[in-house]
Structures are given as structure tokens and as C-alpha cells.
Amino acid sequence: MIVYKTEAEIARMRDSARITGTILAELGGLIQPGLRTAELDAHAERRCREFGAKPAFKGYRGFPGSICVSINEEVIHGFPSSRKLRDGDLVSLDFGVLYGGYYGDAARTYPVGTVGPDALRLVRVAEESFENGLLRFVEGNHLSDISHAVQTVVESAGFSVIRSFVGHGIGQDLHEDPQLPNFGFPGRGPRIRKGLVLAIEPMIAAGRWEVDILSDGWTAVTRDRSLAAHFEETVALTDRGVEVLSRIQMTAGAPAGKELPHA
Ligand code: MG
Numbered sequence: 001m002i003v004y005k006t007e008a009e010i011a012r013m014r015d016s017a018r019i020t021g022t023i024l025a026e027l028g029g030l031i032q033p034g035l036r037t038a039e040l041d042a043h044a045e046r047r048c049r050e051f052g053a054k055p056a057f058k059g060y061r062g063f064p065g066s067i068c069v070s071i072n073e074e075v076i077h078g079f080p081s082s083r084k085l086r087d088g089d090l091v092s093l094d095f096g097v098l099y100g101g102y103y104g105d106a107a108r109t110y111p112v113g114t115v116g117p118d119a120l121r122l123v124r125v126a127e128e129s130f131e132n133g134l135l136r137f138v139e140g141n142h143l144s145d146i147s148h149a150v151q152t153v154v155e156s157a158g159f160s161v162i163r164s165f166v167g168h169g170i171g172q173d174l175h176e177d178p179q180l181p182n183f184g185f186p187g188r189g190p191r192i193r194k195g196l197v198l199a200i201e202p203m204i205a206a207g208r209w210e211v212d213i214l215s216d217g218w219t220a221v222t223r224d225r226s227l228a229a230h231f232e233e234t235v236a237l238t239d240r241g242v243e244v245l246s247r248i249q250m251t252a253g254a255p256a257g258k259e260l261p262h263a
Helices: 007-030 037-051 117-135 143-156
Strands: 067-071 074-076 090-099 102-111 167-169 176-180 197-200 203-205 211-213 220-222 228-230 233-238 241-244
Touching: 007 037, 007 090, 007 102, 007 233, 037 067, 037 090, 074 090, 074 203, 074 228, 090 117, 090 228, 102 117, 102 228, 102 233, 117 143, 117 197, 117 203, 117 228, 117 233, 143 176, 143 197, 176 197
Parallel strands: none
Antiparallel strands: 067 074, 067 090, 074 220, 090 102, 167 176, 167 197, 197 233, 203 228, 211 220, 233 241
């Protein structure tokens, strides 16, 4: 059952999504070769404490970290660890918080140091596919219009859409109805209406879409070990129109977090 949110609930979701986006942007600013992924996790935890928020993923079905860190062929759900980021890696960070009773959820893929043009293109296409999906997040459209718009961008770039994981509704639960695949025919599923809050999150691969789960029971990797990228925002259809709740307006100059001490 889809839980449509009132304007009062969406006001609270703006706060949780803004905290999510802020901390995620800070993590992005910390990324550099040699950084251990556990340091990103520690930073996220500390900032959650400072905001009075709870990391959404920690302990979720036993997940050990506050962030998901997925490197190169890892698509999602990688564990933070003592592993060091290396020049040329792609690192996907997925992060969410619970604040004021509501969840926020967002993800980005960042290049570490200097990465090749193909990897950069993959990252760009993940974001472009999100933006194209967002254009279909319009009252009266069908939910699968978003899915189809994402898929079209990804596949016309020669990449593939991960099939086994999907976007989702979000609110008082991290994962609510509806499920939102990143592929499919347009014109299917429920119609979009005001109060719908979604985590739209294309997960894409440079090669084929099949994934394996590693022996840790969580980390999803592309079966062909091709590079993967992930882009996610918490978005809402409100009285103001479409709002990307987790998007942070960065001020000119250094990204937030550059000036913050390492964890
Ligand atoms: Mg999500």
C-alpha cells in the first residue's frame, strides 16, 4: 500500500533528506586515494550524532555499517572496511538517515583521483538517467513511465540497468511501496499523485546486468565484473511541484566537508 504524505509530513521529510544529502556531500568531499572506507563510515556516524539523526542502514537486517561503500564492480551494499580507496577507483556511497520519524535516502558514485573516460561516462549516464526519470515524475503519469525513462538513457548509452534491485517509496519506513524498477514498459502501475515520495535510484553497469552476491551475504557485484554506478535522490510531489529533497545546493568553492577534520 502506498502511503501518500501530507504537506506536514513532507516538511519533516525535507529535514531528514537534507541531512542525508548534506552528510553525503561531505563524504564526497573527503574521497581521495588512500582513504579507508571505514573513515567515511566514522565520519557519517559522527555527523549523524551531531544532527541528532540515526544512520538508517546500521543494523538494518544486520547491515554492519552506517553507509554502503561499493567499489568498481560492486553495485550496492558493500561494507565499510579497512580497504583503502585507490587512484582510478569508482566508489559508490549510499546513505540514509532517520530523523524526526522519517527517512532520507541518497547515493552517488564518485571518481577517486583520476579515472578513465569510460568510467566517467558511466557515472554521468547514471545521473542523466535519474534526471530523465525525474522528468516523468509528474501528476497523472504512470509509475513505470519513470522506469522506462531511466532505462532508455542507460541502454542508449550502451550500458545496462541492474534488474535485481529497485527504487522505492520512502517515509516512516526506509523501504515503502511502491517498488520502482529502473526498467520496464511505460504506462504501467499506479498513477503518480501529490504526496508520493520516492527514492529514485538507477543502478547501472558498463557490461551486463546480472549480479552476484558475495559470501558476506550483502555485497552485490556485476557477474561480469564490469564497473557499476549508482545515483539516488529522495524526491516528492508536493504543493510546490517536484522537489528533490536530498539535493544540496553547494556554495561556490570547496565542497562542504573539505574543511572538516578526518574521522
Ligand atoms: Mg534506496
